[in-house]
Amino acid sequence: MDKASRRGxxxxxxxxxxxxxxxxxxxxxxxxxxxxxPLAQDLMLERLPPFWLNGAEPGYWLGTDSLGRDxxxxxxxxxxxxxxxxxAAAIAACLVGSTLGLIAGYFGGWADRIISRIVDIWMAxxxxxxxxxxxxxxxxxxxxxxxxxxxxDWTRFCRVIRAEAMGQSRMDYVENARIAGYGRIGIxxxxxxxxxxxxxxxxxxxxxxxxxxxxxxxxxxxxSISTDDPTWGGLIAEGRLSIHQAWWVLVFPLITLxxxxxxxxxxxxxxxxxxxxxxx
Amino acid sequence: xxxxxxxxxGLKVALPDMTxxxxxxxxxxxxxxxxxxxxxxxxxxxxxVGESGSGKSTLGRALVRLLEPSAGSIAFDxxxxxxxxxxxxxxxxxxxQMIFQDPMSSLNPRRTIGSIIAAPLKQNGLGDRLKERIxxxxxxxxxxxxxxxxxxHELSGGQRQRVGIARALALSPKFVLADEIVSGLDVSTxxxxxxxxxxxxxxxxLTVAFISHDLSVIxxxxxxxxxxxxxxxxxxxxxxxLFENPAEAYTRDLIVAIPLPEIDAxxxxxxxxxKAPT
Amino acid sequence: xxxxxEINNLSAVLPNGQRVLRSVxxxxxxxxxxxxxxxxxxxxxxxxxxxxxxxxxxVRIVEGDMKLEGEDLGKLxxxxxRTLIGARTALIPQDPLTALNPSRRIGPQMTDRLVRILGxxxxxxxxxxxxxxxxxxxRDPDRxxxxxxHELSGGMRQRVLxxxxxxxxxxxxxxxxxxxxxxxxxxxxxxxxxAALQREHGTAILFVTHDLGVVAKISQKVSVxxxxxxxxxxxxxxxFAAPQHPYTRALMAATPRYTDPFASLKPVDEAxxxxxxxEIAAADQAWRRPHG
Numbered sequence: 113m114d115k116a117s118r119r120g121x122x123x124x125x126x127x128x129x130x131x132x133x134x135x136x137x138x139x140x141x142x143x144x145x146x147x148x149x150p151l152a153q154d155l156m157l158e159r160l161p162p163f164w165l166n167g168a169e170p171g172y173w174l175g176t177d178s179l180g181r182d183x184x185x186x187x188x189x190x191x192x193x194x195x196x197x198x199x200a201a202a203i204a205a206c207l208v209g210s211t212l213g214l215i216a217g218y219f220g221g222w223a224d225r226i227i228s229r230i231v232d233i234w235m236a237x238x239x240x241x242x243x244x245x246x247x248x249x250x251x252x253x254x255x256x257x258x259x260x261x262x263x264x265d266w267t268r269f270c271r272v273i274r275a276e277a278m279g280q281s282r283m284d285y286v287e288n289a290r291i292a293g294y295g296r297i298g299i300x301x302x303x304x305x306x307x308x309x310x311x312x313x314x315x316x317x318x319x320x321x322x323x324x325x326x327x328x329x330x331x332x333x334x335x336s337i338s339t340d341d342p343t344w345g346g347l348i349a350e351g352r353l354s355i356h357q358a359w360w361v362l363v364f365p366l367i368t369l370x371x372x373x374x375x376x377x378x379x380x381x382x383x384x385x386x387x388x389x390x391x392x
Numbered sequence: 393x394x395x396x397x398x399x400x401x402g403l404k405v406a407l408p409d410m411t412x413x414x415x416x417x418x419x420x421x422x423x424x425x426x427x428x429x430x431x432x433x434x435x436x437x438x439x440x441v442g443e444s445g446s447g448k449s450t451l452g453r454a455l456v457r458l459l460e461p462s463a464g465s466i467a468f469d470x471x472x473x474x475x476x477x478x479x480x481x482x483x484x485x486x487x488x489q490m491i492f493q494d495p496m497s498s499l500n501p502r503r504t505i506g507s508i509i510a511a512p513l514k515q516n517g518l519g520d521r522l523k524e525r526i527x528x529x530x531x532x533x534x535x536x537x538x539x540x541x542x543x544x545h546e547l548s549g550g551q552r553q554r555v556g557i558a559r560a561l562a563l564s565p566k567f568v569l570a571d572e573i574v575s576g577l578d579v580s581t582x583x584x585x586x587x588x589x590x591x592x593x594x595x596x597x598l599t600v601a602f603i604s605h606d607l608s609v610i611x612x613x614x615x616x617x618x619x620x621x622x623x624x625x626x627x628x629x630x631x632x633x634l635f636e637n638p639a640e641a642y643t644r645d646l647i648v649a650i651p652l653p654e655i656d657a658x659x660x661x662x663x664x665x666x667k668a669p670t
Numbered sequence: 671x672x673x674x675x676e677i678n679n680l681s682a683v684l685p686n687g688q689r690v691l692r693s694v695x696x697x698x699x700x701x702x703x704x705x706x707x708x709x710x711x712x713x714x715x716x717x718x719x720x721x722x723x724x725x726x727x728x729v730r731i732v733e734g735d736m737k738l739e740g741e742d743l744g745k746l747x748x749x750x751x752r753t754l755i756g757a758r759t760a761l762i763p764q765d766p767l768t769a770l771n772p773s774r775r776i777g778p779q780m781t782d783r784l785v786r787i788l789g790x791x792x793x794x795x796x797x798x799x800x801x802x803x804x805x806x807x808x809r810d811p812d813r814x815x816x817x818x819x820h821e822l823s824g825g826m827r828q829r830v831l832x833x834x835x836x837x838x839x840x841x842x843x844x845x846x847x848x849x850x851x852x853x854x855x856x857x858x859x860x861x862x863x864x865a866a867l868q869r870e871h872g873t874a875i876l877f878v879t880h881d882l883g884v885v886a887k888i889s890q891k892v893s894v895x896x897x898x899x900x901x902x903x904x905x906x907x908x909x910f911a912a913p914q915h916p917y918t919r920a921l922m923a924a925t926p927r928y929t930d931p932f933a934s935l936k937p938v939d940e941a942x943x944x945x946x947x948x949e950i951a952a953a954d955q956a957w958r959r960p961h962g
Contacts, residue, residue: 284498292512293485306502443853578709580938583924608926612935649854651883653925655910659887660865
């Protein structure tokens with residue numbers, strides 16, 4: 113890789129970032145940009161095809177579903193929930209996981225033993241079943257979904273950050289800080305934390321993508337938000353039922369989901385390289 | 393007779409042996425230092441030499457109390473620091489400094505050189521006139537003031553090691569531990585760093601423990617030498633005496649194994665004694 | 671008679687156009703040890719890699735040729751070149767731990783090369799390896815062959831690698847800082863072994879090192895490198911008697927000597943470095959003219 117692309121001018125940062133920004137802005141300003149009311153049903157307009165096919169109606173760019181609701185508008189409004197879940201759940205998982213990982217990796221000893229055992233036990237649960245179980249217990253709704261994802265996925269941060277912090281704590285500059293007279297917590301925050309930040313950033317972005325998927329899965333099995341609000345997973349579930357009559361109802365939400373998840377992971381990797389003075 | 397800066401008696405250090413760690417439970421302890429007695433006289437450089445596994449680096453880390461001894465005692469400047477907890481050590485850190493072997497890993501990649509040198513100053517109540525003090529510390533090791541805003545990866549190996557020295561000496565400590573500080577450097581850079589340390593140690597009247605595997609370097613820099621092997625002291629004496637008349641066969645072997653940069657056709661020949669069947 | 675290795679006017683560049691080897695010429699006669707000595711970035715390891723055909727993909731040879739026993743490596747098809755290099759050369763690496771696969775036993779790792787590249791039978795390869803282990807004074811070959819790399823000491827691992835290098839009777843061995851990671855007493859044993867095997871088998875060695883002490887003890891010829899350029903080339907005895915280039919003299923003065931502590935360890939003079947920089951710049955300019 114040449115120097116220019118390491119500085120973050122890489123096409124993958126622009127492509128991924130561009131898609132995320134577009135999707136995010138559309139979600140924030142959904143009432144302004146959505147061409148139709150996402151909930152408005154019109155049986156006269158059921159299963160309209162996307163704009164380039166015969167029988168399309170202007171104003172319904174990606175077509176409509178079996179109840180005549182505009183697909184593009186539903187995707188845009190679904191993005192609101194997807195992004196809200198992505199940000200809230202990923203940040204919550206990150207805070208819990210990174211803190212515990214940092215403590216386990218840097219302090220070692222019994223703190224590490226306890227935290228690592230908890231992580232091991234946690235990881236033994238199949239994540240999707242765990243999520244379904246949690247939402248069943250917590251009840252459906254946005255906050256339950258966010259909480260469930262954070263509860264399941266903090267271990268991802270914890271494992272990676274623990275390993276990195278452990279590597280960092282063996283560095284001479286950590287001993288150097290002890291020689292300088294710093295205490296343990298001071299060293300952890302001053303010498304170790306800044307060096308694991310790039311990994312945290314990359315993981316955070318990756319986790320946002322994963323949160324989008326988990327939310328979609330929960331919607332798919334009808335365990336997410338109230339069934340009225342459009343969600344990407346809900347759209348996919350609906351699309352599956354009408355795949356033979358109207359393929360677009362399944363395909364467009366799938367493409368949106370895939371692009372978003374891929375963009376999150378690529379964006380995170382690109383940010384990591386950019387954040388790292390050593391790689392830069 | 394002036395009291396020595398360090399007085400070490402019956403020093404033992406045991407560390408967990410990870411190669412023998414059982415599947416469940418803790419690793420058993422392995423004794424790395426097996427009872428050492430020695431003094432470090434004030435204001436001079438003492439060499440600690442040994443091959444890998446001799447325990448010389450462990451000894452260094454015990455002296456600056458990055459490790460806690462399992463037995464014996466370490467007195468620093470008349471004070472017993474053997475089992476002093478971290479908090480009790482903190483006021484002493486000012487006088488117990490260290491220069492590391494690998495300047496790459498001893499400098500935090502995310503901090504500027506200025507902030508790395510400032511850390512011990514701030515922590516030890518010298519946070520005023522910080523800019524001035526940093527410039528002073530850099531100047532002492534022959535680096536321009538502009539280096540304060542650079543990062544580790546922007547420096548050459550020799551410059552990094554200069555920063556390591558600047559940082560250790562910024563507090564004008566009583567004691568500096570130098571652990572293999574030139575083993576990763578080219579000979580030309582090595583010569584620069586050693587002459588710099590030699591000059592600063594003399595100017596500042598530092599007591600230095602100079603850990604090295606290289607007896608040639610020790611001969612130049614150190615007034616007395618401690619030869620270690622497998623966690624014990626083989627021999628300790630004044631440098632000239634050690635080289636001119638080593639008391640132990642092991643010391644003699646170490647000296648003659650050094651390949652001098654001069655033609656010596658017989659050096660690689662197996663000595664007659666070693667040829668005899670054992 | 672052909673030289674065992676002949677390098678003529680070899681230049682190599684990085685993608686940004688910077689030269690890492692600057693018109694290097696040197697030869698190694700059969701049965702001779704030539705030392706390549708220099709500091710980091712001098713290109714000494716790079717030359718060894720070029721000879722073995724394992725340069726990193728970012729480094730491109732733009733000029734010059736290399737002849738192995740008279741055969742021009744540049745004129746051969748890649749497969750023929752690999753076969754030739756595989757059959758006639760061997761490497762003794764710097765780090766005996768990373769050079770051995772940690773998850774395989776020593777025995778199969780040593781015989782692999784003989785069986786796969788030279789097409790020997792398993793029994794013949796095994797006999798040969800045992801013979802070489804005896805030559806490097808490993809007295810319990812059964813245990814060593816059954817061991818995993820981490821079960822042996824650093825000195826033992828290096829012995830194993832030396833035995834493996836000599837086993838296929840190569841004409842040329844590239845020894846890349848083979849003793850740098852070892853303690854001095856072990857270094858002396860290993861140098862002794864290499865010298866003895868080299869003499870007995872009549873193998874030529876390209877010995878890469880940063881240590882003028884090692885150069886003095888092991889080599890008959892020496893090339894002093896700086897920034898990918900050979901600044902001085904001489905018989906080892908002559909070089910130590912009367913070094914010609916100011917950089918060689920500076921290196922010698924910087925190398926510590928316990929016999930003469932205060933005449934050694936002299937920092938390299940700024941004027942010498944400035945002179946070197948000018949010499950490199952002039953060479954680059956002269957080189958660029960015909961190469962646009």
